[in-house]
Amino acid sequence: MTRRDAPGAPPDADALAFLTRPGLTRLWTAVRARLERNGLQPTGTVRLQNLDAQECEALSLLLAKPLTAPNATIRLADLDTRLRASAVGRGLAATLAELGPPLTDRRAAREATAAERTRLWSTAEETLTATPLGDQPWSRQWLEEIRRSGTLTRQSSRRPSDHSSQTALTTVTQAIQTLATLFPGTGPDSTPTPTPATWGRGELATRTTGSAHGLDDGTLLARLVLRGIALAQDVEFPTDAPSRRALWRRASVTPDEVSSTVLTYGLRPTGGTWQETALRERADHHLETHLTLRELRTVRLELTPRTRIHVCENPRIVEAAADAGCTAPLICTSGSATTVVLTLLDALAATGCAFAYHGDFDWAGIALANRVMQRYEATTPWRMNAADYEYLITRSQVHGTPQLSLTGAPVVAMWDRELTPLMQALGIALHEEGALDLLLEDLG
Structure with a gap:
């Protein structure tokens, strides 16, 4: 050159x-x-x-x-x-x-990031101090735990020109405002007192974030607020959906308990309230019933001791059982054991009911069966063993039924060590409807 x-x-x-x-x-x-x-x-x-x-x-x-x-x-x-x-x-x-x-310029970027974090926590401290939470030891502990965990600052990118730093600041500010709304004062013994009003979670979210979904499960804001409620109430941080809902209720917040339902059939509780009577009458008339979480909090689901309850995966089984006038009680997971399904099964298990489980013969179905059987000791497979699978596959081939290929990563069936190897060897998936006639025979 x-x-x-x-x-x-x-x-x-x-x-x-x-x-x-x-x-x-x-x-x-x-x-x-x-x-x-x-x-x-x-x-x-x-x-x-x-x-x-x-x-x-x-x-x-x-x-x-x-x-x-x-x-x-x-x-x-x-x-x-x-x-x-x-x-x-x-x-x-x-x-x-x-x-x-x-x-x-990585050095400048590090310095800018450090400056942004200093500004974030300084602003959060000022916001907290300006609310009724400012003189509460638990609120200071809460903010320090958030800072130490790094959960919030991980939202910030290495480049302060991005909007993620502002997102982190907005999140912690909204969390402080939400907690201040829930705990506006202190009692005579210096403990935080919840607001006497009862909030719907969507209503509270709208008030503090502008969005009815701001405090939805799974959001960072909801986790931060729940951690604050747990510290204010001196209880353990919730690890599952039922305990999260219980913690919301401790702070006078009512979660959405009506949109999710569990499909049931043939439940005949022994209680004498109108709710138990209505369930028995629907069972007598071979009608299915959708129960919400709200209903499950009030209805007394005490059945005859050692009642055997069948659990299926697909709503078609419930429909067919009702059409056939079957009498055995049946609960449907509707493809996955959601919170409302597990809440019902928990309640029935607590009264001594036993479960018989059937689902799809594919890897997702095996995983769901494992989950149910691991959660409830008094659960047995319902036409869900290797012999059942082999018979159903053979029958479908004799009838000339098109075969559905088994795809995905194998899942070990915890209740039958021969089932998974057999499914891998045959490579055929079988949905629950393929055994419908046999299941209805058992339910009759």
Whole structure:
């Protein structure tokens, strides 16, 4: 490369073409990494090892001195001076920016991130102090736990120009405002007192976030608020959906307990209230019943001791059982054991009921069966063993039924060690409807 004659002119196209030759690739990679660590200042050195002939030739031309050794140590200051005096006519950082991609000043980025986090926690402290929570020890503990965990600041990117820092600040501010709404004062013994009003969770979310879904399960904001409620009430942080709902209720917040239902059939509780009577009457008339979480909190589901309850996966089984006038009690998971399903099964298990489970013969069905059987000890497979699977597959083949391929990662059936290997060997999935006639026979 020859010296430029016109300072300030654009870099010479031939000079830039020279800098992009393959023999310099490793050099620019190493120099870029060092510059980004150095705050884009051309200080320090880079060392290249095991140079091949092409690299030695390119480096010799670039540095204007012969290189024959397999290793080379290059001072960034010398390289910067050489580029400025060459046809490139600009320093090392500007040259690499020209070659692309843009350089990142990692030191400045770290400092900016630290400044953003300082601002975040300073603002959060000020917001907390300005609310009735400010003089509550539990609220200070809550904010410190959030800070130490890093849950909130992980929302912030390394580049403060992104909006994630503001998102983190908005989240913690809304969490403080929500808790201040729930605990507006303290009792005579300095313990937090919940608001006497009862909030719907969507109503509370609208008040503090502007969105009815702001406190939905699974959101970071909901987790932060629940952690605050747990500390205020001096209880354990909830680990499952029922305990989360119970904790919301401790703070006078009513979760949505009417939109999710569990499909039942033939339940005949022994209680004398209108709810138990209605369930018995629907069972007598062979009608299915959808129960909500709200109903499950009030109805007394005491059945005759050791009642055997069949559990299926597909609503079609319930429909067919009702059409056939079956008498055995039946509960449907509707494809997955959601919270409302498990709440019902928990209540029945607590009264001494036993379960018989049937589902799809595919890997998702086996996983769901495992989940139910592990949760409830008094559960037996219902036409769900290896022999049942083999019989149903053979019958479907004799009838010329199209075969559904078994896909996905295998799941070990915990109740029958022969079932999973057999399913892998045959490679056929079978949905619950394929055994419908047999299941109805058992329910009759």
